[in-house]
Structure formats: structure tokens, C-alpha cells
Amino acid sequence: MIFASDLDQTLIYSEASMGPLKPQEQTVPIELYEERYISFMTKRAIQLLTQVTASMQFIPVTTRTVVQYERIFVFKDTVRPNYAITSNGGTILVNGQADEHWKQTVTAAVARSSAPAADIKQHWDRIATPEWVLTEKYADDLFYSLVIVRDKIPQPELDDFRAVIAELGWNLSIQGRKIYLVPAALSKGAAMLHLKERLGASHVIAAGDSLLDESLLLAADEAIAPRHGELFKHYPKHPHITYTQLPGIYASEELLEQVLERHSYRNGTIYEKKEGVV
Template sequence: MIFASDLDRTLIYSKKAIGEGFGAAEVIPVELYQGEHISFMSPETARLLVELSKTALFVPVTTRTIEQYERIFYIRETFKPRYAVTSNGGNVLIDGEPDPDWRRHVAKSLAESEEAEKVIEAFGRISSPEWVKSYKHSDSLFYSIILDRENMPLEQVEDFRRELAGMRWNLSVQGRKMYLVPDGVSKGAGLLYVKERTGSSRIAASGDSLLDESLLRAADYAIVPRHGEIYASYMEAGLYTFTERDGMGAAEDLISKIAEWFALPAAENDSPSAK
């Protein structure tokens, strides 16, 4: 069994994203950057995840680059994940090292999408210093763009999203960041590779952004925090199961629900109604 989960705003939270009911003294620091703790997990989330990891393989799945993922010391030291999917699926780590076979597979998949240089050139037609602060080509796979969210031109961004689809790229806005990601780089594909390598029969997954949809579709059971892009896009569509709470409380809710699902008889949680 695999529990595959996005990290930021799903299991771990910045100070601004923690939500109601959690004070600074009541959370566990999990990420250190430039001498400062910048991400946190609730003690109950940590306890639940420790218990779940005794019976299921915990696979962190993140849009973060390898370097950014490695800053999350608490997950690395406490859970010592054998497998992790980073770079939005562009890298699969095995015992902390990128798997070369997977990277070769990704390189072939990227050939089916428009070249990265043409994508950023197209983005330049709507980009402005008023709302775009910086960008970088992360791991030579996708673009990570720092935004002034309040000044972002929503209509132009949505038009660009449709233009990107024709280039076989995707756009996701998460907090003050925008990601431009080619179709050949997906969390779901990376997870299915891990499933094949481990011979696992069942997957439960969680995530909050549109970049997590491939991850959720690869799972037999999926649950989404009551916040973020997916919740905003599908809250009334009935496509996903959402947690009872938002913010850091959502992490506690989703692990509890996943533990309940894993405890069901196999015939029941493998049925279509389990999704």
C-alpha cells in the first residue's frame, strides 16, 4: 500500500497558511531555510503519519526541486522515505538519489510538448514587472515564477492558460508562485513508476493544487484539502472528496480518512465507490 501526498499546503504549511486553531508554539518546525524555520506540521499530523507509515509506504510528492525538497529536514529525518517524487514528477528519488531510468523516460516525454524557450517567450507577451518579480527554469523541466498576486491580470492569465494547453503545457498558481509545466512532467506518472517498482496494489493520495490532479487520478482513493486550487475549482462539482477543515487541520483530517480507507477490506476499498 502507498500513501502518496503533496507536501506544501497539504501536509506542511507556512506561517501564513496554517489557518485557524494553531499557534506558533503548537506546531512542529519541518523546514529550515537561511537559518529560519519556514514550514510547519501539527503534532497530530506527525503522530498520524507515523502510525500510517507503519503499514503503508509513505511517498512524498512535490513540485519542489530536489534541493528545495531536501530542506524539509523533518520528513527526511523522521520518515526516511525510500521513494520521493520531486520536480513535479520530473525526478523520482530512490534513497535520496535521482533514478536515471525515470529521468530518461521524462526526457522522451518532453519531446511531445513545445520547447521551453518558446513557452517563456509566449509568457513574455503578458508578463510585466508590475506583477512578475522573477522566474527560473527549475531543474530544466518547468518554470517557477514569483508573483505579485494582487496585480496579476486574471483574464490575460486565463487566456494564456488556454494558449499553453495547445502547446501541451499547464499553468498553476499557488500562493505567490505560478508554475508553467509541460505535459511530460507529472506527479501522477512519477507515482505510477514508484507503484510499478514496488509492486504495490493500492494507492491513496492527497493534494491541493491543479498540478496534483494527475496524482489524484493515479490513486485508488483520493482526498483533497478544503482549500487551494482544486477546492476553488471543483467545490460544487462532486468530483473529489474534501476534508472537513481547511488549513493545517486539513492534514489531520486527510490522514485519518486515508487510514480508515486502508483499514477497509480490499474488496471494498478497491471498488469504484472508494474513489
């Protein structure tokens, strides 16, 4: 059995995204960037993820680049997954090393079905201004990652832009302070299905919060999404996706408990919640 999960705002949270904390709650830093801790989990969530990893194959799935993924030290010190999917499905890491064959497969698929990145950039430059676009990055030679001022987005222009690039085989997703422009062929779901076949797994539970996770969740046998996410805003009810009751950082605890419960059910056992810390 595989548990394939998005990271940011699904399993791990920045201070801005974690939401209200319970009294006396102590979060655990799990990512260091420029000598500052920028991502966190609750102690309970780390304990639950450790249980998950001991029970099944845990595969982190993220739009982060390899370098950004490698900053998350909880995956080196505490939870050590054998596989990870980064760059929105563009890279598969096997024991920390990139699978070159998969990278070549993705590059060929993107070239066949999506317009060149330079064409998308030309359309983007027509609507982007310094007033609301702070930084632009072409990540891993695969997709655009753009830091924005969200409340200054020219929404009609962005909606028109989204429609234009969709015709060119590209998708747009807004996550917090970032916009991602991603070739449609660059898919978390495709990478996960590749690993499912490679590992000979019969069942996948997936979790994710954004539209970039939609392919991952739809390709899985069971799907869970945090209530606070982009997916919930677009699909308040979904025939395939179960939403958590809790938003914010506690959604990670809830969805991990659901994963353990479903794993126990499939194995004919009863999952017993255990309080405690790692």
C-alpha cells in the same frame, strides 16, 4: 498499499498558509531555509504521518526541486520515506538518489509532446511585467516557477496565455504567490503509477491540493484534497475526490486520519484514534 501525498498546503504549511490555530496549539518546524524555519506541521499530524509510514509505503510527491525537497528535515529525522517524487514528477528519488532511467524517460516524453521551454518563455514575456512578476526560475531544466503579486495579475491576459500554452502542451497552475508553467507530460500521476508498478502495490490513496496534483489524484484508487485548495475551487464537487471538512493546517490531520481509517478497513480492522504527541 501506497499513500502518495503532495506536501505544501497538503501535509506541510507555511505561517501564511496554515490558517487560524486552536488556542495553545504548538506547531512543529519541519523545514529550515536561510537559518529560518519556513514550514510547519502540528504535532498530531507528525504522529499520524509516523503511523501511516509504519503501516504502508508513504511517498512524498511535490513540485519542489530536489534541493527544495531536501530542506524538509522531518523526512530525515522522523519520517524516512524510501521513495519520493520531486520536480512535479520529473525526478524519482530512491533512498535519496535520483533514478536516472526515469529522468531519461521523462525528458523524452516532454520532448515528444510539449513545445520547447523557450517558446513558452516568449509568450510569457509578452504579459509579464515587474509590477506583478517578482522572480522567474527555470527549475531542474523542466518547468518554470514564477513568484508573483497575486492581486496584481492581469487576469484576462493570463487567461489568454493559459489557453495558448495549453495548445502547446503546457499547463499553468497558481499556488499562493507562485505560478507554475509545466509541460503536460511532466506528471505527478505518471511518476506515481511507475512506482506503483515497481513496488507491486495493489492500492493507492493520494492527497493533494492543486491542479498540478490532479493527475496524481485521478491515477490513485482513492483521492483526498484539502478544502482550501485550488482543486476545491475548480471542482467543488468531484466524483473521485473527497474533500476534508477542515481547511488550513488541520486538513493534514483530517486527511491522515482518513488514510489510516481506509487502510484499517481494507485490512478488516478498526482504526482507533489515539491522542498524544511524538
